[in-house]
């Protein structure tokens with residue numbers, strides 16, 4: 001930091017390059033809700049965004065676009081509490097979350113949106129056995145679900161209101177008064193140079209999780225040595241680090257919407273979804289997934305609850321030994337693209353738009369898919385034990401003949417791997433998003449380990465989300481909107497320090 005030499009105010013930058021009442025770090029759903037709300041409170045707002053213009057929006061841009069408007073509130077409280085399970089989320093937090101979340105539709109309408117309840121069935125109550133589960137009501141803006149529809153509303157409103165956004169300007173460090181602990185601004189970066197941004201009332205961190213930070217993944221996510229995302233490549237745990245540097249407590253760091261299994265190649269930053277693994281899709285031909293020892297480890301077509309499965313009465317992350325290999329025969333390979341080419345969400349199809357070939361041949365040439373005439377030869381190419389892999393295929397083929405997967409109870413695509421040549425795709429653990437980050441209170445203030453607020457610092461969204469154990473689909477954007485508004489309101493109500 002460019003500090004004034006030896007002065008007692010050595011922490012104050014020599015200059016401020018930008019200033020606003022409320023400075024918001026990260027332009028996704030949480031940042032948009034906070035910015036719009038703070039502007040409604042008649043204060044000036046400035047947003048800092050790490051991605052270039054066109055790639056802002058984070059996971060929100062490429063999400064399924066659903067948001068939760070749970071109702072009635074008492075049932076939502078019961079459901080949110082039950083989802084927290086053995087992890088304690090204070091009752092007051094859950095109450096505020098449920099009450100504010102029940103106003104999401106009103107707010108979307110107030111900014112010109114058109115809330116529509118998802119019509120597809122089943123409606124996607126993730127834990128129907130939990131109390132209050134019927135409070136789940138999922139909405140999106142406009143006629144179509146997906147394809148960035150809800151995000152486009154938030155983006156349009158921020159732009160129409162002329163809320164300034166500095167793109168390609170990642171927040172790097174919070175500027176903190178060491179005596180009062182107040183957060184007075186953000187040191188950001190533009191073209192490799194420091195930029196000092198004064199926040200006269202408060203800073204709100206809405207810069208997402210740590211989906212792309214392999215060190216944090218190893219440290220915090222349970223049992224996986226690496227994991228890649230189907231979402232934005234720009235969420236790298238910066239908010240976690242900035243919060244820790246100023247003394248924030250962390251919570252929910254081991255919870256994440258995953259793992260699933262996806263193809264990650266060096267040429268692309270995010271994972272590709274394999275259509276044969278989708279629980280609701282059927283393809284002809286044989287397919288199994290094996291771990292590094294060449295053995296199956298689960299039902300490849302199992303529908304998890306955002307990566308969680310129930311074992312011995314307790315929900316936990318699905319087992320994903322690394323590396324994993326999807327093995328398919330020629331019947332499946334030649335039946336069409338093995339990548340889900342037309343999904344309505346995920347970074348690759350929505351932003352990077354890799355055009356997977358219809359016959360999978362281009363990906364074979366690129367080396368993303370390996371092939372061999374026999375299973376032992378394929379095993380040699382991918383580096384797994386040939387006897388084990390051959391045994392796994394024979395055992396699977398026997399299950400198919402008996403029409404019962406006696407190992408893992410798989411009921412879908414019970415077809416043998418019989419038609420050579422055979423193919424292998426290496427799979428990595430994949431996820432939608434992390435849930436952990438700086439702990440916040442019911443006012444969206446970031447708090448220290450003793451629970452006291454860090455003055456003038458707020459947060460919202462998946463960075464320090466309320467989801468501690470289980471996750472209900474559409475809950476993340478629902479929470480972005482509710483805590484985005486709470487943070488925007490309270491940040492705007494702070495008295496300016498300058």
Ligand SMILES: Cc1cc2nc3c(=O)[nH]c(=O)nc-3n(C[C@H](O)[C@H](O)[C@H](O)COP(=O)(O)OP(=O)(O)OC[C@H]3O[C@@H](n4cnc5c(N)ncnc54)[C@H](O)[C@@H]3O)c2cc1C
Pocket residue numbers: 025026027028029030031048049050051055056057058059060061062063064065066067068169170171172206207208209230231232234235236238239345346347431432433460461462463473474475476477478480
């Ligand atoms: C494929 C997919 C589908 C999903 N579907 C749904 C769904 O239908 N419903 C639902 O509720 N949830 C869904 N989720 C989860 C949900 O999208 C996210 O949890 C939510 O959108 C997070 O919003 P956010 O505003 O907290 O963060 P984000 O939307 O991720 O925005 C964070 C922003 O901060 C920026 N940023 C990062 N670091 C910095 C920095 N240092 N300085 C400045 N800016 C920074 C990023 O570039 C990004 O623009 C899905 C996720 C994925 C990946």
